Amino acid sequence: MKAKRYKVERDGITLYINEGMFQEYAGTISVFTENGSTAELSELGKGIEVEGLEKPVYFFNRIKCRPRIEGTGEGKALMIEVCKLADKHGITIFNPLNPYGKRDMEKLKSFFRASDFEDWKGEEGAMIRKPKRGEDEQRVTRDSETET
DSSP, X not given: OOOEEEEEEETTEEEEEEEEEETTXXXXXXXXXXXXXXXXXXXXXXXXXXXXXXXXXXXXXXXXXXXXXXXXXXXXXXXXXXXXXHHHHTOEEEEEOOOOTTOOHHHHHHHHHXXXXXXXXXXXXXXXXXXXXXXXXXXXXXXXXXXX
C-alpha cells in the first residue's frame, strides 16, 4: 500500500484519511476529524496470524470520540470510511472488543454489527468484518449513508 493522504466530506463532517506504511513493514489506515475523533486499523505484523482468517488482516484500534462529540454522527462517519477503505484494499478487520466507561459489550456489538461486523468464534468478545465486494459493498455504503 502506497502512502496517501486526503480528505472527504461525509454528512457535513470533514474526515482526514491516512493510508500508508508504519515502520516500513505494516500497513495502517487512520481516519480522523478536526475535533480529535479517530479510528485506526493496523496490519498484523509479519509472523502474526489470526487462525482461520485470510490475509490481509488488520487489527481495529478503538474509535475515540470526545464526550461532547458523542451522538453527533462522527463515530458513525469514521466507521463508514474505515469500512470503505478496508473493502477497497480487501482487508479483513479483526476487532477484539474492549468495553470501557459507559459502553457495555452489547452496545459495542450493536454499533459494530451496524457496519457488518459479526461475532468471531475464535475468541470470546471478538468480532470480524470481511471485505465487501461489488453489490455487497454498494449496499453497505448506501445503507450507511442513508441512515439518520
